[in-house]
Amino acid sequence: MRTYRSWGGYPRATPAGVLPVLWRSEPPALGRVTGLVLPYACGRSYGDSCLNDGGLLLDVHRLDRLIEFDTEHGLLRCEAGVTLAEILALIVPRGWFLPVVPGTRWVSVGGAIANDIHGKNHHRTGTFGAHVTRLELLRSTGERIVCRPDDELFRATVGGLGLTGLVLWAELRLARVPGAGIAMERIRFANLDGFFELAADDHRFEYTVAWVDCLARGRGMGRGIYLRGDHAPLEPVGPSPARPTRLRVPCDAPAGLLNHATLRAFNTVYYHARLGARRQATVPYAPFFFPLDGVGDWSRLYGTRGFVQYQCVVPDEPGEGPIRTIFERISRSGEPASLAVLKRFGTARSPGLLSFPRPGLTLAVDFAFRGRLTLALLDELDAVVREAGGAVYPAKDARMSPESFRTFFPELERFERQRDPRFSSSFWRRVHAA
Amino acid sequence: MPPEAAQRVLVVGATSAIASEVARRFAAEGARLYLTGRTAARLDAVASDLRVRGAAQVTTDILDVTDRGRAAEALRRAWEAYDGYDIALVAHGVLPDQAECQASATAALAAIDVNFTSTVALLTDLANRFEAQRNGCIAVVSSVAGDRGRQSNYVYGAAKGGLDRFLEGLRNRLHRAGVSVVTLKPGFVDTPMTASLRQGPLFVSARRAAAGIHRAIGRRTDIAYIPWFWRPIMLVIRLLPESVFKRLRL
Numbered sequence: 001m002r003t004y005r006s007w008g009g010y011p012r013a014t015p016a017g018v019l020p021v022l023w024r025s026e027p028p029a030l031g032r033v034t035g036l037v038l039p040y041a042c043g044r045s046y047g048d049s050c051l052n053d054g055g056l057l058l059d060v061h062r063l064d065r066l067i068e069f070d071t072e073h074g075l076l077r078c079e080a081g082v083t084l085a086e087i088l089a090l091i092v093p094r095g096w097f098l099p100v101v102p103g104t105r106w107v108s109v110g111g112a113i114a115n116d117i118h119g120k121n122h123h124r125t126g127t128f129g130a131h132v133t134r135l136e137l138l139r140s141t142g143e144r145i146v147c148r149p150d151d152e153l154f155r156a157t158v159g160g161l162g163l164t165g166l167v168l169w170a171e172l173r174l175a176r177v178p179g180a181g182i183a184m185e186r187i188r189f190a191n192l193d194g195f196f197e198l199a200a201d202d203h204r205f206e207y208t209v210a211w212v213d214c215l216a217r218g219r220g221m222g223r224g225i226y227l228r229g230d231h232a233p234l235e236p237v238g239p240s241p242a243r244p245t246r247l248r249v250p251c252d253a254p255a256g257l258l259n260h261a262t263l264r265a266f267n268t269v270y271y272h273a274r275l276g277a278r279r280q281a282t283v284p285y286a287p288f289f290f291p292l293d294g295v296g297d298w299s300r301l302y303g304t305r306g307f308v309q310y311q312c313v314v315p316d317e318p319g320e321g322p323i324r325t326i327f328e329r330i331s332r333s334g335e336p337a338s339l340a341v342l343k344r345f346g347t348a349r350s351p352g353l354l355s356f357p358r359p360g361l362t363l364a365v366d367f368a369f370r371g372r373l374t375l376a377l378l379d380e381l382d383a384v385v386r387e388a389g390g391a392v393y394p395a396k397d398a399r400m401s402p403e404s405f406r407t408f409f410p411e412l413e414r415f416e417r418q419r420d421p422r423f424s425s426s427f428w429r430r431v432h433a434a
Numbered sequence: 435m436p437p438e439a440a441q442r443v444l445v446v447g448a449t450s451a452i453a454s455e456v457a458r459r460f461a462a463e464g465a466r467l468y469l470t471g472r473t474a475a476r477l478d479a480v481a482s483d484l485r486v487r488g489a490a491q492v493t494t495d496i497l498d499v500t501d502r503g504r505a506a507e508a509l510r511r512a513w514e515a516y517d518g519y520d521i522a523l524v525a526h527g528v529l530p531d532q533a534e535c536q537a538s539a540t541a542a543l544a545a546i547d548v549n550f551t552s553t554v555a556l557l558t559d560l561a562n563r564f565e566a567q568r569n570g571c572i573a574v575v576s577s578v579a580g581d582r583g584r585q586s587n588y589v590y591g592a593a594k595g596g597l598d599r600f601l602e603g604l605r606n607r608l609h610r611a612g613v614s615v616v617t618l619k620p621g622f623v624d625t626p627m628t629a630s631l632r633q634g635p636l637f638v639s640a641r642r643a644a645a646g647i648h649r650a651i652g653r654r655t656d657i658a659y660i661p662w663f664w665r666p667i668m669l670v671i672r673l674l675p676e677s678v679f680k681r682l683r684l
Binding site: 002020022023024025026062065066067068069076078090 | 451475476480482486487624626633
């Protein structure tokens with residue numbers, strides 16, 4: 001059954017209507033619909049960037065066809081509603097991999113472009129949009145435009161939050177891999193300094209990421225588990241499931257299930273439970289990249305009030321730096337925060353005018369939504385990020401102010417000139433208060 | 435798989451959501467597919483998808499089943515293209531608007547034509563070809579709606595019910611020739627065809643329905659409910675005495 005909510009469950013919004021897009025050869029006549037439109041596929045954006053309260057959603061989940069696979073050059077062309085799960089199931093057995101994968105397989109190609117997503121290999125490979133070679137955009141005028149990386153419209157569309165038009169199809173450059181496995185290493189670190197020591201070796205690995213217990217205070221502040229790995233053969237190569245798992249969270253959990261005490265207990269157990277301080281193994285790629293895909297609709301564990309994820313990037317300053325300030329603020333606030341993800345971005349320039357990734361440290365933390373208390377803490381964190389010259393990730397956001405948005409995205413005016421006036425979202429109207 | 439060993443699969447109504455999902459499963463096995471439908475651009479989109487997914491060969495042709503003369507000609511071309519078939523999946527159909535069918539005999543007959551009469555014409559031709567070939571499988575998408583006439587949907591139900599009887603007889607006849615006839619009875623499937631219906635817990639995705647259809651064809655199941663849980667549900671519904679059934683709002 002199709003529902004149109006965002007992954008965090010906060011905020012809720014009701015579209016005035018849903019227009020299914022079924023065939024790329026029969027695009028909807030957007031000039032004739034009333035109201036503002038927004039493409040929607042998997043609903044994996046956390047906040048309100050995939051919502052369009054009172055507007056029309058263009059549901060593209062049936063634009064799920066592959067178009068062409070050039071195995072000589074590793075170029076795959078497919079419709080915008082194809083999920084990364086579907087692509088991986090097809091290409092991994094043939095020795096290819098997506099250049100960039102996020103923390104879940106259940107996102108669409110259109111969504112990956114609109115948010116210019118990043119992954120554990122950002123330090124080497126940059127963002128998803130950097131590997132898109134072409135895309136076709138349907139504008140509300142009815143015009144269909146094939147855009148390439150040098151075009152201004154392409155740069156606005158990548159990371160453009162679905163606001164420049166409807167992506168009908170895209171062509172991606174894939175990466176050759178030796179097999180379906182990841183040779184990984186898991187290393188425990190005792191605090192933030194431990195993280196920095198390990199991160200100094202990032203360039204030696206294709207994938208690096210750290211899970212951090214951000215409820216730990218004092219000397220243990222910033223303790224966590226460092227994961228790093230490279231593609232490797234895996235014998236025997238089993239097919240990767242192209243379907244969501246049968247294990248699902250069937251409904252919203254009672255409010256308060258994930259509170260400060262249960263999350264602290266979970267974080268502590270997670271930190272200590274890994275046997276030994278260092279472990280190496282070759283594992284299938286799916287649990288390495290998508291550990292939470294094993295539980296369908298896991299976000300419902302946060303109950304009907306939902307949760308907010310806060311992801312920011314701040315410059316990587318030696319010594320103390322803004323990241324330490326952020327950890328201090330979170331651990332002192334007493335807000336229930338789950339495990340956080342910490343990673344150092346590379347220096348590759350993101351292709352999109354509104355792309356989030358930029359050189360520095362990125363931190364993503366989930367907070368059970370508790371209204372005013374949560375919002376106050378996040379506003380405080382925004383101030384730190386603004387001060388440091390960083391940014392907050394729109395794909396995860398449900399609450400940043402228009403001032404913050406303008407500060408974080410200095411190319412906003414250039415983007416505005418390319419935006420399609422008939423496209424809008426709850427997010428856009430919130431951060432773009434005229 | 436060498437082309438000679440690849441299964442030859444004919445799909446009528448190949449641009450329907452269910453049929454194209456089933457075709458994806460055959461494509462992944464390296465089958466040779468021949469697709470027919472009413473719209474060239476849609477057929478092209480489905481065909482290129484199936485090629486990327488591993489089909490050994492994909493051919494398309496325009497076929498409107500209600501245009502009898504041309505349909506027979508198209509079927510002959512299809513048969514000659516691959517020199518016969520291992521599997522034919524007949525999946526075309528429309529879900530008519532019941533209110534419109536009640537108000538207009540023309541609308542009712544048009545619905546019966548697409549969902550029943552045209553299928554009879556097509557299957558008569560196909561059956562003779564398969565019978566002469568003395569092997570293969572004819573799988574036809576019917577519906578749980580054919581099990582009992584309901585006020586909300588009885589024109590469609592009558593077409594599918596008639597189709598069920600026809601297939602029953604055809605199965606009986608072709609059994610001796612070593613040709614299987616598979617009656618597929620999906621319940622509510624989330625497709626563009628059912629977009630006007632209010633979705634409930636019994637709805638399944640086209641992908642899940644396709645998995646059941648692919649399995650039923652592989653096993654040459656005579657009558658397959660898609661998914662399986664419709665079998666007990668429809669058993670109960672069929673067992674309700676008419677004196678009770680006529681009072682229900684179904």
